[in-house]
Amino acid sequence: MGTTSSGQDALSWLLYGARSSMLVGLISAVIGTALSVVIGTIAGFSGGAVDRFLNGVILVVQNIPSFAILFMIAGLLQNANVLLVSIIIGGLEWTGGARAIRAQAMSLRGRDFTAALRTIGEHPLRVILVEVLPHLSGIISPMFLRLIAAGVGMQASLAFLGIGSAAEPSWGLMINYATTQNALFNGQWWWFGPPGVCLALIGFATTMINFGLDEVTNPTLSSKRMTLMRKFLKQKKRQDAAGQPKIGAMA
Amino acid sequence: MKLETVAEIAHRIATSPPLLEAKGLCVDYVTEAGNIRACDDINITLHRGEILGIAGESASGKSTLLAALGRLQRAPAVTSAGQVVFHAKGKEPVDLTQLSEEQLVDYRWSGISIVMQSAMACLNPVSRLKAQFLDVLLAHDSSLTKTTATARAEELLQMVGIPSHRINAFPHELSGGMQQRALIALSLACDPELVLMDEPTTAVDVVMQRQILAKVLELQEKLGFAIAFVTHDLSLLLEISDRIAIMYGGKIVEVGTAAQMYEAPRHPYTQGLRNAFPPLTEPVRKLTGIPGSPPNLLNLPQGCAFAPRCSQKIARCESEIPALLDIPGGRAACHLLTQETLEPAKEALNA
Amino acid sequence: MPETTEQVPVLEARNLALHFDVHVGGDRKTIKALDGVDLKLYAGEIMALVGESGSGKTTIARVFSLIYKQTGGEVFFRGEPIKVSPRHEREYFNNVQLIFQDPFASLNSLKKISYILGRVLKIHGLAKGRKDVRQKSLELLERVSMSPAEAYIDRYPTDLSGGQRQRIAIARSLAVSPSVILADEPTSMLDASIRLDVLNLLKDLREEEGMAVMYITHDIASARYLSDRISVMYGGVIVESGPTEEVIANPKHPYTKLLLAAAPNPARFKGSGVAIPSEAAAGTGMDNSKTHGGCRFAARCPAVMDRCLSQEPALLELGGRQSACWLVEDEAQAGTSGELVSH
Numbered sequence: 001m002g003t004t005s006s007g008q009d010a011l012s013w014l015l016y017g018a019r020s021s022m023l024v025g026l027i028s029a030v031i032g033t034a035l036s037v038v039i040g041t042i043a044g045f046s047g048g049a050v051d052r053f054l055n056g057v058i059l060v061v062q063n064i065p066s067f068a069i070l071f072m073i074a075g076l077l078q079n080a081n082v083l084l085v086s087i088i089i090g091g092l093e094w095t096g097g098a099r100a101i102r103a104q105a106m107s108l109r110g111r112d113f114t115a116a117l118r119t120i121g122e123h124p125l126r127v128i129l130v131e132v133l134p135h136l137s138g139i140i141s142p143m144f145l146r147l148i149a150a151g152v153g154m155q156a157s158l159a160f161l162g163i164g165s166a167a168e169p170s171w172g173l174m175i176n177y178a179t180t181q182n183a184l185f186n187g188q189w190w191w192f193g194p195p196g197v198c199l200a201l202i203g204f205a206t207t208m209i210n211f212g213l214d215e216v217t218n219p220t221l222s223s224k225r226m227t228l229m230r231k232f233l234k235q236k237k238r239q240d241a242a243g244q245p246k247i248g249a250m251a
Numbered sequence: 252m253k254l255e256t257v258a259e260i261a262h263r264i265a266t267s268p269p270l271l272e273a274k275g276l277c278v279d280y281v282t283e284a285g286n287i288r289a290c291d292d293i294n295i296t297l298h299r300g301e302i303l304g305i306a307g308e309s310a311s312g313k314s315t316l317l318a319a320l321g322r323l324q325r326a327p328a329v330t331s332a333g334q335v336v337f338h339a340k341g342k343e344p345v346d347l348t349q350l351s352e353e354q355l356v357d358y359r360w361s362g363i364s365i366v367m368q369s370a371m372a373c374l375n376p377v378s379r380l381k382a383q384f385l386d387v388l389l390a391h392d393s394s395l396t397k398t399t400a401t402a403r404a405e406e407l408l409q410m411v412g413i414p415s416h417r418i419n420a421f422p423h424e425l426s427g428g429m430q431q432r433a434l435i436a437l438s439l440a441c442d443p444e445l446v447l448m449d450e451p452t453t454a455v456d457v458v459m460q461r462q463i464l465a466k467v468l469e470l471q472e473k474l475g476f477a478i479a480f481v482t483h484d485l486s487l488l489l490e491i492s493d494r495i496a497i498m499y500g501g502k503i504v505e506v507g508t509a510a511q512m513y514e515a516p517r518h519p520y521t522q523g524l525r526n527a528f529p530p531l532t533e534p535v536r537k538l539t540g541i542p543g544s545p546p547n548l549l550n551l552p553q554g555c556a557f558a559p560r561c562s563q564k565i566a567r568c569e570s571e572i573p574a575l576l577d578i579p580g581g582r583a584a585c586h587l588l589t590q591e592t593l594e595p596a597k598e599a600l601n602a
Numbered sequence: 603m604p605e606t607t608e609q610v611p612v613l614e615a616r617n618l619a620l621h622f623d624v625h626v627g628g629d630r631k632t633i634k635a636l637d638g639v640d641l642k643l644y645a646g647e648i649m650a651l652v653g654e655s656g657s658g659k660t661t662i663a664r665v666f667s668l669i670y671k672q673t674g675g676e677v678f679f680r681g682e683p684i685k686v687s688p689r690h691e692r693e694y695f696n697n698v699q700l701i702f703q704d705p706f707a708s709l710n711s712l713k714k715i716s717y718i719l720g721r722v723l724k725i726h727g728l729a730k731g732r733k734d735v736r737q738k739s740l741e742l743l744e745r746v747s748m749s750p751a752e753a754y755i756d757r758y759p760t761d762l763s764g765g766q767r768q769r770i771a772i773a774r775s776l777a778v779s780p781s782v783i784l785a786d787e788p789t790s791m792l793d794a795s796i797r798l799d800v801l802n803l804l805k806d807l808r809e810e811e812g813m814a815v816m817y818i819t820h821d822i823a824s825a826r827y828l829s830d831r832i833s834v835m836y837g838g839v840i841v842e843s844g845p846t847e848e849v850i851a852n853p854k855h856p857y858t859k860l861l862l863a864a865a866p867n868p869a870r871f872k873g874s875g876v877a878i879p880s881e882a883a884a885g886t887g888m889d890n891s892k893t894h895g896g897c898r899f900a901a902r903c904p905a906v907m908d909r910c911l912s913q914e915p916a917l918l919e920l921g922g923r924q925s926a927c928w929l930v931e932d933e934a935q936a937g938t939s940g941e942l943v944s945h
Contacts, residue, residue, distance in 0.1 A: 112708040115669055119695050120774065121725045134712045224283055229326055232281045236331060257873035308793035309763070456654035456820060461864035461878070483794055486823075486866040493872065509872040527794045529827035531850070531867045538827070540798035544763040 002190035010190050016169040017195065021152050024086050024170075025202070028151035031090025033144045036097030041136070043098070044105025045128050055102070062095035070163060082168070089154045090147075097143040101136055108132050142213055145206040152202050156195075171195035257510045260493050264508075267298035269338055270445055270477050271320065271363075276333035276348075278312070278319045281326075287548045289315040289328065291501045294575065297445065297477055299338075304492030304509075305481045306524070310545045311498040313481045314449055320479065321363050321447050322347050322355055337362060340444060360391050361441040368450040370430035374422040380408075380433060381418045384440065391441045407436040411466055428459035435467060445477045453482065464491060486528040489513050494581070497521050500546040500556030507581030517583040519561045555586070563587060610681040611642035612782055612814050613666060613698070619674030620661055635661045637838040638675070640917070645781065648808055648815040650829035650846065652822050652861065657835040659818045663786045666816070667700040696726065699775035703787040705767035709759040715770060716755045719743075722777040742773040746803060765796035772803065782814045783807070789824065801828050822865050826850050834858045837898035844923030854925040856903045897928070905929050 002010050043054035073088060105128075108114065117127050159172025160179070178184070178192035215224070255263070278290040290312040297303050307313040318324040320335055335347040339362050347358065367373050375383055384404035388395055395403070405415035411432040413425075422430055431451060438446050448467075452460035468491060471478060482488060488495050489509050497505045497512075497520065505518040516522045523541040543560035552558055558568040567586045575584040620636040636658045643649050651659045664670040665677060668686055677684045684694060702708035709718060719739040723729040729738040736755070743751035746769040759767050768788055775783060785804060789797040805828060807813045819825050825832055826846055833843035834857065842855040853859045863879040870876040896911040897903070903910065907928060915926045920934055 112702040112704055113710045115667075116700070116702060116708050116771070116774075117710075119667060119700055120722045120778070121692050121695060122721065131710050131713070225281070225327060228283065229281050229329070232279075232286070232329060232331075236329075254875055254877055255873060256875065260873050308795060457822075457866075458654060458860060458864045465878070484866060485794065486868040489868045489871040490866055490878070491872060510874070513868055513871040513874075524795055525868070527798055528866075528868055529798075529823045530869065531823050531826065531862065531865060532869050535827055535847075537802070538798050539802070541795040542799075544765065544796070545793060 002188065010174075010194065013169050013174050014171070014194050014198065017171045017174055018198065020082055020168050020170040021155055021172070021199075022202075023082050024089065024155040025148045025152035027083065027086035028089035028093065028154070029144055029147035031087060032094040032147045032151070033097065033140065035090065035094035036101055036143065037133075037136070037140060039094070040098040040101030041105050041128055041133065044102035045109050045132065047106075047109065051102075058095050058098050058102070061092070062099075064092070066092040067157075070158060071161075073163070085155060085158065085163070086151070089151050089158075093147060093150055093154070097139075097147070100139055100143065104136055104139060105132065108135055142210045145209055145213075149203040149206040153199060156199055171198055257508065260508060260510075264298055264301055264493055267300055269296045270299045270301070271297040271338070271479075272334075272336040273316075273320060274334045274336065276316070276319060276335060277331045278315050278324060278328055279331040280315075280328050284549055286331075288331075289501055289548065290319060293333070293503060295496055295503060295506065297479060299444070300471075300475050300477055302471065302478045302480060302491060302493045304488030304495040305479060305498060306483065306485045306488050306495060307481075307498035308483055308524075308545050310500065310548055312501040313498050316498070317365075317447050317449050317479060317481045320347075321365055322350070323365060337445075360387065360438075360443060362443060363445045363447065364438040364441070364443040365447040365449070366431075366434050366438045366451045369454055370427070370434045371422065373434055374430065376422055379419055379421055380404075384418070384437060387437060387440050403440070407440055408433065410439070410470060411436045412462075428455050428463060431455055431459075431463055432466065435463070439470065439474070439476075442474065443476055445479065448478060448480045450482050451480075452487075453484075460487075485512075485524055497524065500551060501548060502556065502584065503575055503582075504557065504585070505581065505583040506575075507583075511580045515580075517578060517581075517588055518557075518585045519563050519587075520557045521583075523560075555584075611678075612645045612680055613641075613643040613816070614678040614681075615639055615641040615662065615665070615675065616678070617675035618662070618665065618672055618677065620658075620665065620670060621673045634838045636665070636672070636675075639835075639838070639840055641833065641840065643782065643814050643816055645814050646808060646812045647831060648805070648817060648829045650825035650832045651816060651818045651835060652820065652825045652832060653835035654820055656837075658838040659820075659835050660786055661838075662835075663700065663784045663816065663818050666698065666784055668694065695780075696778050697780050698782045698784065699778065699780040701768070701771055701775060701783060701785045701788045704791055705764045705771060706759075706791075708771050709767055709774075711759050713758070714755075715739075715743075715757055715759070718759075718770065719755075719774060719777065722774055726778055728777060738777075742777055743770075745776060746770070746773045747799075748773070763796070764792045765799060768792060768800055769803065772800075776807070779811075780813065782816070784816045784818070786818045787820070788817075790819065790821070797824065804828065822850070822861050823867075834861065839898065839926065840917065840924070841899065841927070842923075842925040848923060854923065854930045855899075855927050856905050856929070857899050858925075860902075860904075897926075 039054055039058065043051045043058070069092065070088060077084065114127060114132065117131060118124075122131070155170065156172030156175065159170045160176045162176060172195075174195040175192050178188070181191075183191040273293045273295050276290060276293040277288060280287040280289050293316060295303075305313045305316065315324065315328055318328070319330050322335070324330065330348050333348070336344050337347050337358060338344045339358065345358075347355070350358075374380075381401065381404060384407065385397065385400050388400040388403055389397075401418070405418055408418055409415050413429055413432055413436070417425065417429070422433070425433065431454070435451070452463055455463065464487075467478075480488065480492065485495075489512060492509050494506060494508055495512050496503050497518065499520050505512075505516065505521045507516070512521060512525065516525055520541070526538055527540050529535070529538060541560050546552070546556050546559075552569070554567070554569045554571050555561070555564070555573050558564045561568065565586060571586070573584040573586050575582050576589065578588055618636050618639040618641070619634070622633040622635060624631055624633055639658065639662065641662065651662065653659045661670065665672050668684070668691060671686065679694060679698065684690075716736065716739055719742055720735045723735050723738050729735040739755060740751040743749075743754055748754050748766065748769055754762070754766070759770065762770070772783075783804070788804075789800050792800065801824060804815050804817065808815055817825065817828055829846050831844065832846045832849050833840050834849070834855065835841065836857050842849060842853065842858045849858065850862065853862055870878060896913055897915055900906050900910040909928050913928070915928045915931065917924045917926045918931050918934060920930075
């Protein structure tokens with residue numbers, strides 16, 4: 001691919017950078033999903049004071065300007081490692097998912113089967129974890145995938161701004177160095193271009209997986225159905241044009 | 252309200268010209284699992300000013316049929332064969348299935364209108380009734396001004412028993428029964444010749460249902476429109492319909508007058524369905540429903556769709572689909588009727 | 603038919619009230635879902651609770667199944683006040699079970715039937731070990747006529763029809779061998795031809811196991827088919843009650859007469875020459891936030907008198923029948939004497 005101003009191989013940077021970027025993306029997604037599932041489910045399902053309190057927590061954290069916090073943390077912790085960055089990102093990104101899960105849990109709470117489970121003596125915690133949680137898998141998986149892309153993106157932004165380990169290569173760091181070394185003006189497209197494209201590709205890939213999940217979970221949106229419909233109508237047109245009798249078989 | 256005798260009703264139907272004819276109508280649902288035939292070879296004629304009841308249970312195809320009659324079916328439902336001939340007053344008979352959307356506009360609402368099950372799903376919740384009525388009236392009659400249209404809308408509301416000042420209300424401000432009546436008023440806005448009703452009173456209570464139906468029947472007698480009334484409640488249809496068509500597994504299995512259906516239903520399914528409604532005035536005795544479950548349209552049996560649940564089936568029923576044949580007093584699709592006279596059916600009733 | 607002269611009713615409500623405060627467009631209104639209800643259910647009897655939506659019939663079922671808590675009055679089980687603590691709750695549900703209206707919502711669609719039935723058995727220690735649980739689950743399925751049970755046990759609720767799901771729900775309730783079943787509109791969402799099977803099943807359970815059934819419905823015809831006694835509710839109170847056949851044949855309260863006139867009756871088919879009574883076609887809707895002190899039904903009553911608008915009638919007991927109506931009381935006083943049951 002080419003070298004950076006300091007003579008390092010851009011391709012190697014790209015490949016090594018992939019590792020830390022993806023790791024942060026994955027770990028932050030796991031942390032974020034776990035937090036939103038736990039808090040969202042308990043809030044939505046419990047109702048009352050517990051729900052009000054947790055809902056308050058969700059709203060407060062959601063409205064914290066994340067970048068400002070990250071800056072402050074960067075000031076305090078030089079050279080934060082992968083795990084720390086993941087925790088920070090996950091700890092700030094979980095709120096959107098928590099609200100969605102809370103809403104779903106609330107609607108499930110109103111459904112008869114949860115009341116019925118109470119009448120047969122099922123323990124409330126077991127009801128939440130074993131009976132209700134599987135219904136939420138439909139929104140948890142796309143949420144998780146989205147968080148991966150978001151995590152990768154955030155880590156890149158952080159690295160670009162200088163937060164995170166200066167020693168570990170990552171895409172964001174690559175772009176950071178490229179910017180500080182004026183790669184754009186020097187026409188060194190191989191330095192900042194590839195990492196940018198890779199970030200975009202991760203986002204694209206996770207969105208595509210989500211689309212695929214939608215096809216399975218939501219049949220009405222199925223593109224297969226629309227193709228079938230088009231085929232059927234085309235066939236019918238051909239039949240009508242060929243002058244086949246329109247009146248159906250009269251026994 | 253006039254009380255007719257059985258003979259008067261039969262005479263009225265026989266002398267009334269046809270209004271809507273379904274000929275060989277087939278409606279399919281296009282899915283990944285295959286093409287599901289929701290309505291198969293429907294042949295029925297609705298006469299001018301007639302009240303036709305269409306009864307059936309899950310997977311009978313009754314709602315699909317109603318939508319197809321009004322060209323209102325939505326994907327994945329598709330009319331795959333057949334004709335729906337509409338004899339509009341002063342116009343040539345026309346096959347609705349062949350018309351384009353622009354051509355259909357001439358017939359929508361002024362020819363055929365529809366009342367659906369849930370008023371809250373049909374009325375726009377963020378728009379006042381006035382706006383919704385004006386929308387419809389002005390779209391179909393260019394000679395109306397806003398003032399005259401408003402006057403007409405108020406007249407329509409009064410016709411169904413809603414005070415005219417409620418025209419400025421939002422749908423959610425009305426009670427459930429009133430919403431349903433507003434929907435009926437809306438369906439009558441352009442003086443239709445046929446009103447399709449899909450379970451219009453299922454969502455309301457029995458007392459409200461009676462009030463709404465009394466109003467509908469009063470208006471029907473006054474204005475003379477025909478009604479195609481779809482519901483699962485056969486006991487209700489027996490009270491209000493001139494004729495009733497029973498659907499099962501996507502086909503019509505019996506057609507007859509209300510009297511016929513009550514006193515001597517021919518098809519075993521109709522007999523079972525009629526017996527499924529406990530009496531209010533006759534002595535209570537043990538009744539049984541029909542064993543088994545409604546058919547799976549993806550996996551219909553070889554012969555008659557009702558055969559697996561039928562207590563009177565013969566060998567022929569399992570291999571050959573019975574055709575809808577004319578019999579005295581109506582039509583029925585049952586092998587038992589081609590072989591013997593009506594006696595076996597009467598015996599089955601008294602058993 | 604069992605004796606209804608059991609001393610202690612298995613379920614009882616005394617002066618039960620449930621008031622909700624709601625804000626409707628800026629005004630604060632009190633919705634009186636239940637406003638002083640006295641109800642007794644005796645062991646081994648089938649009692650129907652009939653009314654429109656908003657009458658309070660479902661609310662009573664929810665209070666008896668501890669889903670709602672009453673704001674006034676008391677509920678008793680076998681003469682003892684019902685305590686709402688986790689320990690007592692378990693014991694209560696061992697005896698009182700609820701069947702829900704919507705068979706598509708009352709079973710967890712993501713779990714197999716074997717799991718759904720197995721959980722009840724395991725929680726209540728009714729079966730131990732996988733084989734025993736499976737065996738007892740199959741027996742439960744047979745009891746509700748889901749035969750052959752083997753064909754159904756490993757299916758998911760979504761594979762079954764509404765009627766079958768409702769029978770699974772009943773099977774689940776039967777696992778604990780309850781003495782009371784509260785059936786909240788169990789057939790209103792089912793196809794007409796399978797409703798009778800579910801109703802016959804409830805009747806058989808009473809015959810075979812001596813279970814008491816509270817059958818809540820808006821359909822008076824099915825209430826007549828199934829029940830021994832019937833109570834008609836309107837606007838949060840009981841307006842008439844008594845043995846089913848007598849109430850249906852000879853209704854006393856104007857609202858009961860209205861219900862019977864309005865219900866679809868196939869014998870009145872078009873062409874039979876029988877007209878539908880005109881009072882069935884008139885009137886407005888129910889309003890549970892009524893504040894004037896008179897009879898709740900006064901606004902719709904075809905026989906309303908001045909007294910009805912200012913004084914609420916008490917439930918008058920007359921020869922085993924109860925009705926809350928000034929007209930009935932007047933007629934009673936003119937004829938035989940009756941005792942007033944204080945409200």
